[in-house]
Amino acid sequence: MPHRTSILIVDDEDQVRDVLCENLAECGFKVDVAADGQQALSMIDAGTCAPQVVITDIIMPRKEGLEVIMELRRRHPAIRLIAISGGGRTKSADFLQLAKKLGADAVLPKPLDIDQLEKTVRSFLA
Amino acid sequence: MVKEPLGGPRVAERLQVLVIDDDATDRMAIRRHLLSAALNSDVHEADTGAAGIALLRERRFDCVFVDYRLPDMEGTSLLQVFYDIANDQMPAPFVMLTGQGGEEVMAEALRWGAHDYIVKDHITGPSVLIALSKAREIFDLKRARHSAEDKLRQAQKMDAVGQLTSGIAHDFNNLLTVILGNTRMMRRRLAEIPPAQGMAIAPKVDAVESAAQRGADLVRHLMVFSRQQELKSATVDIGAALAHTVTLLERTLGKGINLVLTAEQGMRPVHVDATLLENAVINVSVNARDAMPQGGTLTISARPVVFNDISHVLISIADTGTGMPEHVRERIFEPFFTTKPAGEGTGLGLAMVYGFIRQTGGHIEVDSEAGRGTTFRIYLPQAREPLTNKEVNHAT
Known part of the structure; x- marks a missing residue:
């Protein structure tokens, strides 16, 4: 079996996680999921998951996406990062622009255009 | 067109004063004091409450003197016609002319929006001018306070609506991701089965997807309102x-x-x-x-x-x-x-x-x-x- 690109999806909404997982798996990627930033970092640190690409939501319980981005940039600089967000829940802040500044390789707004997401992932591999 | 500034015309224009009093001597006294103070003013007169009300409805005045007892009504009743009790606002500065020892009338007048009062036996040059400027000043202050409160209330309301909007937008964007992601999957499944079998389902998927896209447009517009659009400044x-x-x-x-x-x-x-x-x-x-x-x-x-x-x-x-x-x-x-x-x-x-x-x-x-x-x-x-x-x- 050829080596497949491994993706980790981090989102606290399980339906969002499921639908992204299904769609990306269908695109031929190996997909893992985590429900928050804490879980994602533990999985990577423990080696149970070795993603080339991490797709992370921004607003999450326990550990927010922005922190995940900063920590991954520091500890695993080779991992490519895509930040996704549906906007601030309580205050108006441009989280996606902030994510980009903190080191996300790409940012995509929700509702996600999955074709666009697939294209973005593939652009990292080219 | 732009409204006149708060308080009406002040500079270069003549001061418009209205005196509502059935006593011609009192009216004349006020007129004389205003004119002798070299105030650039036009003094309008009304000898009944009804005539005064009609003039007040017709045009703007910079100050109104009103007798406490008019032939057709009490002076305070005239105030009540114009007093916006909820906002403590009058359409113009009002000075009540009261009788000697009429403290109760004075208190009542102030309660119904008058800005100052003069005792009728003391209609002197200084008392008229002091009452005029005091009434106008209080009128301006109340008006400014009301406008500031109004602005604050508006701003708070818009902030609250903005918060609500961005909360809805965030949650809807997740829901729409789920809907659109699943229609994408459905489309792929449809592509795998013979078209004849998929014929009945494909238009339904299209309908769901286009409704979700419209929802996404709506949410995008709401996010613009809640200041969350990407600016290319x-x-x-x-x-x-x-x-x-x-x-x-x-x-x-x-x-x-x-x-x-x-x-x-x-x-x-x-x-x-x-x-x-x-x-x-x-x-x-x-x-x-x-x-x-x-x-x-x-x-x-x-x-x-x-x-x-x-x-x-x-x-x-x-x-x-x-x-x-x-x-x-x-x-x-x-x-x-x-x-x-x-x-x-x-x-x-x-x-x-x-x-x-x-x-x-x-x-x-x-x-x-x-x-x-x-x-x-x-x-x-x-x-x-x-x-x-x-x-x-x-x-x-």
């Missing part, structure tokens, strides 16, 4: 940008609308998303056109002003249309508020303009009077850096 020469917008408007607004642009030369530039600013000006202008079904003049102007102690460029967009009543003007920037027939307006246009201007660090306000027209004023903070040649850009 650049240093913009407002004069040039408006000139470009006006060429577009000439085509859009059609005949019957006289379009006037006045922009001061040499203004400092503004840091703003030029395309979105153009959309905002067009949006306001199209509303203005709709308010002028018989045609009229739309004046767009730009000039530098100091607003909240900061240098701004003020863009004003004034029409000569039907204007809006107070209860419409107050809600004009709220999302989903529309006066257009159902199905014709989304109620999001001006809400988006509001969100964009606030996100840019500017302010927008509106002045309107039914029958006289409407003026929108957009204040944009001036950029620190001067305009470079390369950036003399406008919306394209």
